[in-house]
Amino acid sequence: MATATVTKGLEGVVxxxxxxxxxxxxxxxxxxxxxxxxxxxxxxTFEETTYLLWNGRLPSREELAQFSDKLVxxxxxxxxxxxxxxxxxxxxTPMEALRTAVSxxxxxxxxxxxxxxxxxxxxSFALTAQFPILVAAYDRIRKGQKLVDPDxxxxxxxNFLWMLHGEKPIDAASRTFDIALILHADHEFNASTxxxxxxxxxxxxxxxxxxxxIAALKGPLHGGANEAVMKMLFAIAKDGGDxxxxxxxxxxxxxxxxxxxxxxxxxxxxxxxHLRRMSEQLSRESGNTKWYEMSRRIEEFVKNEKKxxxxxxxxxxxxxxxxxxxxxxxxxxxxxxxxxxxxxxVMEQLDDNRLIRPRAEYTGPEYPVRxxxxxxx
Numbered sequence: 001m002a003t004a005t006v007t008k009g010l011e012g013v014v015x016x017x018x019x020x021x022x023x024x025x026x027x028x029x030x031x032x033x034x035x036x037x038x039x040x041x042x043x044x045t046f047e048e049t050t051y052l053l054w055n056g057r058l059p060s061r062e063e064l065a066q067f068s069d070k071l072v073x074x075x076x077x078x079x080x081x082x083x084x085x086x087x088x089x090x091x092x093t094p095m096e097a098l099r100t101a102v103s104x105x106x107x108x109x110x111x112x113x114x115x116x117x118x119x120x121x122x123x124s125f126a127l128t129a130q131f132p133i134l135v136a137a138y139d140r141i142r143k144g145q146k147l148v149d150p151d152x153x154x155x156x157x158x159n160f161l162w163m164l165h166g167e168k169p170i171d172a173a174s175r176t177f178d179i180a181l182i183l184h185a186d187h188e189f190n191a192s193t194x195x196x197x198x199x200x201x202x203x204x205x206x207x208x209x210x211x212x213x214i215a216a217l218k219g220p221l222h223g224g225a226n227e228a229v230m231k232m233l234f235a236i237a238k239d240g241g242d243x244x245x246x247x248x249x250x251x252x253x254x255x256x257x258x259x260x261x262x263x264x265x266x267x268x269x270x271x272x273x274h275l276r277r278m279s280e281q282l283s284r285e286s287g288n289t290k291w292y293e294m295s296r297r298i299e300e301f302v303k304n305e306k307k308x309x310x311x312x313x314x315x316x317x318x319x320x321x322x323x324x325x326x327x328x329x330x331x332x333x334x335x336x337x338x339x340x341x342x343x344x345x346v347m348e349q350l351d352d353n354r355l356i357r358p359r360a361e362y363t364g365p366e367y368p369v370r371x372x373x374x375x376x377x
Contacts, residue, residue, distance in 0.1 A: 006361045011263060015356070016197070020053060020344050021188040028267035032186055033057065041274045046156050046181040046340070047071060053186055053344040054124060068155075074129035075150040075159070077137070078108045082147070085138045094332045095224075097138040098131070099214040105130065106207030113205050115350050123206040124343035131339050132156070135332045136163035157181055160336065165324065172285060173323055176278050180319060183271040183312065184334055186341025188264075192216035192223065196342045200349040201356040213342045214335055220258070223331040223338075226313035226320070228258035230327050233294055233317065243294045244301045251305070259314030260302050268309045275315035282322040291318035 007013050022031045030037040033052050040049055047068045051059045059067060081101055088097055106112050109126075111119050137147050140163075148163045157178035161169040169177075187193070196213035200206075217223035236246045250257055262269055276299075283292035295318050299310045320330055 009263075010358075015189060015194070016349075018188070018345070018348060019056065020348060021186045021341070023188050023264050025262075025264040026266050028265060028270050030187070030270045037183065037270050038273070040182050041179050044182060046178050046185070046337070049182045049185055050128065050340040053340050054121070054347065070125055071129050071156060072150075072152045074125045075133060075152070077130050077133050078105075081105060081108070081134070082137060082141075085134070085141050088138075090142065092142075094135060094138055094142075094329050095214070095218045095335075098134055098332050098335060099211060099218065101134050101138075102127070102131075102207060102214060103211045106205060106211075109205075109207065112207070115200075115203055115205065117347060117351055120206055120343070120347045120350060124347065127206070127210060127343060128339050129156075131336045132160035133163065135329065135336055136160060139164060139326065139329060140166075161323070164329075172282075176282060176319065177323060179274060179278060180316065180333075181337040181340075183274055184316075184337035186338070186344065190222065191219070192338065193342060193345050197345050197349045198356045200346045201353060203350075203353070206343070206346055209346045210339065210342055213338075217331060217335055217338065223334045225258045225311075226317045226334070227327055227330045229314055229317035230321055230330065232258065233291055233321075234327075236294060237290070243297050247298050247301060248305075257298075257302060259317065260299075260306070260308040260310055262309075262311045265309065265311070269311040271312040272310045272315055275312065275319055276310070279315045279318045279322065282319060286322055288322065291321055294318075 020033065022034065023029065032040060032049065033056055035052065035058075040052075044052075048059060048064055050071075051064060051067045081104060084104055085097055085101060088100070105127075109123065114120075133150065140147055145166070148166050150159055151162055151168075154162055154168075155174065155178065158169050158174035161173060161177060189197075192213040195216040196209040199209040199212045220228055232246075233243075236243050239246065247257055276296075279292045279295065283289040295315060299314065302308050303310075317330065320333065321327075325333065
């Protein structure tokens with residue numbers, strides 16, 4: 001039999017051309033459409049960053065205003081979807097609720113199966129606006145709270161916090177969350193984005209591709225890692241022990257310490273740079289520095305002991321907790337941001353589509369294996 005080079009997990013394999021996101025793992029560079037993530041985090045907004053991802057360039061002031069208005073106008077979810085959220089069992093997680101609601105939304109789309117660019121762009125506006133509504137609504141439903149209507153005067157980030165908590169967020173909280181959305185908006189061919197492109201490549205619809213992306217993001221090795229980080233911090237706080245001793249014990253037992261290392265980066269994840277700073281700033285402003293200080297001690301220990309850098313998940317955990325966000329909302333909030341990148345990739349895939357169909361290196365019984373009739377077995 002012919003042999004081929006097998007790359008487990010497709011590590012380092014280039015699967016397609018893309019003009020959306022560039023990563024230099026050795027230099028620690030992440031850029032959207034060529035613009036460094038540090039510049040975007042310092043100067044941009046989620047709305048402007050989304051425009052950049054979808055259109056390949058930064059907007060003019062007028063274009064950004066029109067784009068933002070279209071996102072606000074798209075803040076609508078059919079009432080039957082809220083009924084569906086109310087019908088879920090009490091133990092349904094927010095990530096399961098989001099996955100199922102997005103799949104159901106396809107049935108309310110007037111051109112569900114259309115895959116042309118204009119139709120996909122319209123669906124991108126709708127889904128990007130609907131994601132925060134769905135996440136906030138399900139959280140309030142499961143807590144027996146009244147749903148909060150979107151506020152058209154608020155930005156994308158501020159409106160989510162408003163719909164989640166039922167009170168207008170302070171500017172510092174809105175800006176912190178806005179930066180977090182920018183940092184998580186895209187990351188090249190990660191597992192969920194690649195899943196979305198594979199599904200889109202079959203000429204399936206946008207909602208199917210995004211539902212598949214959510215399913216991939218749900219895994220603890222992808223979007224669920226920041227939740228695992230915070231569970232670790234909660235466990236340390238409950239135990240009352242030393243954070244370094246706790247992590248040292250995990251390593252001695254060959255257990256994974258979430259929030260460290262990355263498949264692509266060989267230096268610090270550039271997103272972690274901003275989240276570390278935001279975690280520290282928020283903790284000091286709130287007067288509760290416990291989570292940040294624990295995180296900092298763990299980071300220093302793991303870096304010295306294992307030569308591993310913190311990734312995007314490590315400090316997003318303490319940042320979201322300080323913002324008053326529940327643990328099981330961390331991954332859905334990841335999706336609230338990443339929908340910008342997912343939709344950009346689905347549009348790029350379908351604008352120049354080719355079915356994604358890799359091969360496998362066969363390792364089963366050597367051909368030919370003869371069929372044995374059941375009476376002779």
